[in-house]
Structure formats: structure tokens, C-alpha cells
Amino acid sequence: MSGTLALAKTEISRLRRNKRYLIFTVALPVMFYLIFGKQKATGYDVSFAAFYMVGMAAFGAFSGAFNNNTIRISQERKDGWIRQLRLTPLPASAYVVAKVLASMVTTVPSIVIVFLLGHFYGDVHMPIWKWIVCAIAIWIGTLIFAALAVALGYKLDPDSVQPVTIVVFFFFSIFGGLWFPLSGALQKFGEFTPTYQVVKITTDVIGHGTAAVGNVIGIAVWFVIFVALATFAVRSTAETV
Amino acid sequence: MNHYGTANGAARSDEYGGATGYATEPRPSASYGAGYGSAPVVKFENVTKHYGSLKAVDGLNLDLRPGETVALLGPNGAGKSTSLDMLLALRKPTSGKIEMFGSDPYHAVKSGRVGAMLQSGGLMPEVTVRELVTLVTTLHPKPEPIDLTLKRAGIDKFADQRVDRLSGGQTQRVRFALAICGKSELIVLDEPTTAMDVETRRLFWDSMKAEVAEGRTLLFATHYLEEADQAADRILVINRGRLLADGSPAEIKAKAGAKRITFHLDQVDEQFLLGLPGLVNLEVRRDFVQIQTSDSDATLYGVLDAGLRPHDIEVTGLGLEQAFLAITAEDDAAADGSAQAGEKI
Numbered sequence: 001m002s003g004t005l006a007l008a009k010t011e012i013s014r015l016r017r018n019k020r021y022l023i024f025t026v027a028l029p030v031m032f033y034l035i036f037g038k039q040k041a042t043g044y045d046v047s048f049a050a051f052y053m054v055g056m057a058a059f060g061a062f063s064g065a066f067n068n069n070t071i072r073i074s075q076e077r078k079d080g081w082i083r084q085l086r087l088t089p090l091p092a093s094a095y096v097v098a099k100v101l102a103s104m105v106t107t108v109p110s111i112v113i114v115f116l117l118g119h120f121y122g123d124v125h126m127p128i129w130k131w132i133v134c135a136i137a138i139w140i141g142t143l144i145f146a147a148l149a150v151a152l153g154y155k156l157d158p159d160s161v162q163p164v165t166i167v168v169f170f171f172f173s174i175f176g177g178l179w180f181p182l183s184g185a186l187q188k189f190g191e192f193t194p195t196y197q198v199v200k201i202t203t204d205v206i207g208h209g210t211a212a213v214g215n216v217i218g219i220a221v222w223f224v225i226f227v228a229l230a231t232f233a234v235r236s237t238a239e240t241v
Numbered sequence: 242m243n244h245y246g247t248a249n250g251a252a253r254s255d256e257y258g259g260a261t262g263y264a265t266e267p268r269p270s271a272s273y274g275a276g277y278g279s280a281p282v283v284k285f286e287n288v289t290k291h292y293g294s295l296k297a298v299d300g301l302n303l304d305l306r307p308g309e310t311v312a313l314l315g316p317n318g319a320g321k322s323t324s325l326d327m328l329l330a331l332r333k334p335t336s337g338k339i340e341m342f343g344s345d346p347y348h349a350v351k352s353g354r355v356g357a358m359l360q361s362g363g364l365m366p367e368v369t370v371r372e373l374v375t376l377v378t379t380l381h382p383k384p385e386p387i388d389l390t391l392k393r394a395g396i397d398k399f400a401d402q403r404v405d406r407l408s409g410g411q412t413q414r415v416r417f418a419l420a421i422c423g424k425s426e427l428i429v430l431d432e433p434t435t436a437m438d439v440e441t442r443r444l445f446w447d448s449m450k451a452e453v454a455e456g457r458t459l460l461f462a463t464h465y466l467e468e469a470d471q472a473a474d475r476i477l478v479i480n481r482g483r484l485l486a487d488g489s490p491a492e493i494k495a496k497a498g499a500k501r502i503t504f505h506l507d508q509v510d511e512q513f514l515l516g517l518p519g520l521v522n523l524e525v526r527r528d529f530v531q532i533q534t535s536d537s538d539a540t541l542y543g544v545l546d547a548g549l550r551p552h553d554i555e556v557t558g559l560g561l562e563q564a565f566l567a568i569t570a571e572d573d574a575a576a577d578g579s580a581q582a583g584e585k586i
Binding site: 003006007010013014017018076078079080081082083084086087088089090091 | 329330331350351352353355356357359361362363364365366367368372376377379380381382416419
């Protein structure tokens with residue numbers, strides 16, 4: 001395990017140096033929040049400032065765990081870095097575990113920064129436990145997207161992974177209602193996305209302190225599906241990495 | 242045709258980035274092979290690997306003994322990389338058995354007893370050379386001091402540069418550093434000097450010899466014959482996934498017919514010529530005869546004793562390169578073009 005942690009540590013220091021990564025996970029959500037956060041509206045029965053806070057925190061965290069990982073994993077598979085790692089005493093799973101761990105650690109700041117902004121700039125006030133529950137819900141959502149990133153990164157070449165990543169990410173951002181609250185037919189459709197479920201759980205918690213069981217189950221189901229996909233992708237490419 | 246050239250690695254001569262070269266001072270610890278007796282370090286038993294209908298490796302048998310420096314020599318597509326991949330547990334054999342240090346390859350790799358450098362092995366981008374070497378060293382159960390590894394691989398001069406900003410030859414040396422950063426008993430190198438210029442290549446082998454002098458076993462794949470001849474004390478010639486020859490460089494040359502005799506002869510009797518002592522290969526073009534032989538004296542006396550009077554006789558010695566070409570050409574002819582060896586596997 002110490003080897004896997006050493007690898008994760010190196011992955012984290014790589015991410016910290018990566019400007020693109022910082023722009024997508026921190027700068028963009030912060031900028032959007034500063035521009036759109038203070039609207040006199042509501043989203044899912046909470047103030048828009050509160051809705052948009054969890055939306056943007058999720059946006060930053062998910063893009064960090066997803067967009068970044070699909071492209072890197074695919075490229076590093078092509079470059080042979082995964083092969084090189086397999087020649088070390090590290091267990092075979094270490095590469096994937098370290099990637100996911102690094103994502104989980106590096107998305108914490110983006111969640112925290114947007115939450116601080118929501119509190120001090122957007123005037124979102126709530127008990128401390130609600131802040132924590134919201135952060136954890138988004139954080140777990142991050143894990144789901146890290147798993148999906150592993151599946152796509154292992155399955156697709158660097159050339160095709162980029163457009164697919166963008167399409168998948170925009171799909172889940174828009175139909176999950178990260179940028180604006182869904183209503184009507186769009187909501188009926190979007191309800192099934194993990195992004196919607198995360199936002200709904202957090203806004204429910206902010207609004208009335210509980211979350212719908214259906215959404216929690218939904219998250220668990222997505223998690224199982226994406227982890228299964230990732231496992232399948234890693235196994236099926238074992239001879240070609 | 243002749244792509245087995247000896248020095249066609251085109252790399253810039255400033256690759257070396259300094260005058261120091263590979264450091265060759267001895268390491269503090271020694272004796273890697275100790276305690277394992279003379280049991281084979283590596284054992285292939287009738288190993289095959291098929292990709293669909295292509296037999297990349299076709300019934301390979303071999304043994305590596307501790308302390309040996311062995312060259313795996315063959316043209317592109319001969320099955321060298323596939324064999325090494327299987328040895329390093331990156332691919333599974335279709336059939337047959339591979340053992341390393343008496344256990345299966347996966348566990349041997351995970352116990353840190355093998356250091357390897359692959360052609361297809363990549364490096365983690367966005368970190369410095371030192372960070373990368375430090376990371377991989379940390380993973381090793383018996384790490385070498387990092388500064389020593391950097392020096393040995395000749396990469397200490399650019400240790401603080403980013404990995405993704407290195408030239409081809411520099412990258413190759415970083416890969417080498419990753420193969421020697423632990424106290425491994427076996428070192429496996431797949432075409433290690435690709436992208437190195439002649440001078441860098443020489444320095445590389447000097448450094449490698451220092452590693453081997455400590456009792457390590459070295460297995461390297463190459464299609465540079467000169468390299469196999471100079472660096473290895475044993476050469477395994479493989480073609481079409483099969484072992485064609487196994488011996489010292491001198492034995493390989495002898496096996497292929499170390500001399501070539503050419504002459505002109507009126508009324509050639511091929512059946513008679515094929516029966517000549519020492520003959521390994523015969524080529525006849527009208528009145529021109531070319532014989533490859535392991536004993537040029539005996540062959541020539543045989544011709545003369547039969548009362549033949551050839552003219553324009555020439556006897557030339559063959560280098561390892563021609564020997565290698567002769568061995569693989571013979572094999573290719575025997576294969577009858579039925580199963581074409583594919584491109585690089």
C-alpha cells in the first residue's frame with residue numbers, strides 16, 4: 001500500500017503543477033459563481049446562491065476527476081507508462097487506485113473554495129453539519145466520475161477520448177442540472193443522471209435537512225455500474241497496455 | 242534488405258549532455274546472484290504465443306544461468322519483444338511454461354528481483370527526472386541510492402529537467418535508470434540502445450558491464466549484431482518465434498559457416514557440390530558457385546580432389562552479421578513462405 005500511496009503523492013504533485021487542471025477545477029467554477037451566483041431566483045426550493053454553489057462545486061470536482069483522468073489515462077496507456085509501472089513491485093491495481101486517490105484529494109480544494117465563496121459572497125447560511133453532508137455527497141459523486149474516467153481512459157485511444165470526454169461531460173453537466181435547475185420534461189429526463197442526484201441530494205439537505213432515498217439509491221447504482229465498467233475495461237486491456 | 246546494420250541509430254551527438262559519461266565506479270553492495278546456486282534464472286519450456294493465426298513465439302526453450310550476459314538476437318518481428326513481455330508477466334503464453342527464479346514471472350517481478358527496460362515502456366510526464374527515479378526507487382524492496390542511479394545512468398546532469406522535455410536518447414537513459422534503481426538480480430533490456438548514437442552506446446555498455454560485474458544476470462534483445470558480439474557471452478538467435486542457435490559469438494559464427502568460398506566452374510554438378518565436407522549453404526548461378534562452409538580447407542580440397550579445376554577462387558571470412566543473416570535466411574527459406582512472420586510484435 002505504501003507504494004500505491006507514493007504513486008498517488010506523485011500524481012497529486014503533478015496535478016498541482018498543471019495549470020489546465022487548476023483552471024477547470026477551481027478558476028472556472030469560481031468565475032461562474034462570481035458572475036451568476038447572485039440571482040434573485042430559486043433552484044429546487046433553495047436560494048439560487050445555494051443551488052449554484054453546490055452546482056459549481058460539483059462542476060469543478062467532476063471535471064477534475066473525469067475530464068482530466070480520461071485523457072491522461074488514455075495517453076499514459078499509449079505512452080507505455082502503465083506498462084512501465086507493471087514492471088515495478090507495485091500491485092497491478094496500483095495505477096488505477098492512485099489515480100482515483102489523487103482525484104479524491106485534489107477535488108477537495110475546489111469543493112472547499114466554492115463553498116467558502118457561497119458562504120461569504122453568496123450569503124449561504126446553514127448549520128455546519130449541512131455543509132459537511134453536502135461536501136461529502138459531492139465528493140462521493142467525484143468517485144463515480146473517477147470510475148467512469150478509468151473505464152473510458154482504458155478503452156479509448158487518445159485521439160477519440162477527447163471528443164467523447166467532452167460530450168459525456170456536457171451531457172451530465174447539462175442534463176444533471178449543474179448549471180441551471182431543471183424543470184418539466186428536462187427534469188423527468190435528467191432525474192436519472194448521477195449529477196442530478198448529487199445536486200438534488202445536496203439541495204434537499206440544504207432546504208429541509210433530508211434527502212430522498214431514491215436519489216441515494218440512484219447514486220449507489222451509478223457507482224456500481226461505473227466501477228463494473230472500469231473493472232471490465234482494465235481487465236480486457238490487460239494484455240495490451 | 243540489409244536492415245541489420247550495426248550503427249544506424251541516428252541520434253544527435255550532443256545527446257550525452259556532458260563529458261562525464263556513464264559513471265562506472267563500483268556500487269557499495271555486491272553479489273546479486275549469491276544464495277541461488279546455479280539453478281536457472283530464467284527458464285522457458287516449450288513456450289508459444291499466438292496472435293490469431295500468427296505464431297509470434299513458437300515452441301521456445303531456453304535457460305539462463307546466473308551471471309550470464311545473454312543477447313536475444315533476431316530481426317524485427319522475430320518474437321523478441323513478445324518473449325520478453327511474457328517473461329515480464331505483461332503477456333500470458335498461449336502454451337508452455339516460463340519460470341523466473343523458480344517461481345512464476347508475475348511473482349518474480351513483484352518481488353523486485355527483475356529490473357527491466359522495455360521498448361514500449363513510457364515515462365510519467367510532468368515530473369522531473371529526479372522525481373520519477375525517486376518514485377520508482379521508492380517502490381523497490383531493495384533500493385539503490387538515488388544519486389548513484391542517476392550517475393550510473395548518466396542522467397545526473399539533467400536530473401531536474403522535466404521528463405517530457407527530454408530528447409530520445411536522454412529518455413532512453415531515464416528508462417535505463419528505472420531498470421537499475423533497485424538491487425535486482427536479473428536485468429532485462431529490450432533494444433536498450435535504440436536512439437543512442439555510437440558514442441553514447443559505448444558508454445552505455447561500459448556502464449552495463451559494471452552492473453554485470455557485480456554478479457547480475459543480463460538478458461537483452463537487440464538486432465545490432467555488433468552489440469551482441471561485443472557485449473554478450475552468449476547469443477540466442479531467434480527467428481519466427483523459434484530458437485535457431487544458442488552459443489558464444491564464436492560458436493554462432495561457426496554454426497553458420499564461418500567462411501564463404503566463391504569460384505567459377507564449367508559444368509556445375511550441384512549434387513556433387515552439396516556433398517562436399519563442411520558445406521553449410523550452396524548457391525549456384527550458371528557457372529558461378531558460392532559456398533558457405535564451416536571448414537573452408539576441407540571443402541576446397543574436396544573440390545580439387547574430385548579433379549575439378551575452378552577458377553577465380555575467393556575465400557572470405559564471415560562476420561557475425563553474415564552468420565546471423567545466413568542462419569535466419571536458411572530458416573526463412575525452410576519456412577517456405579507459408580507462415581509469414583508479421584511486422585514488429
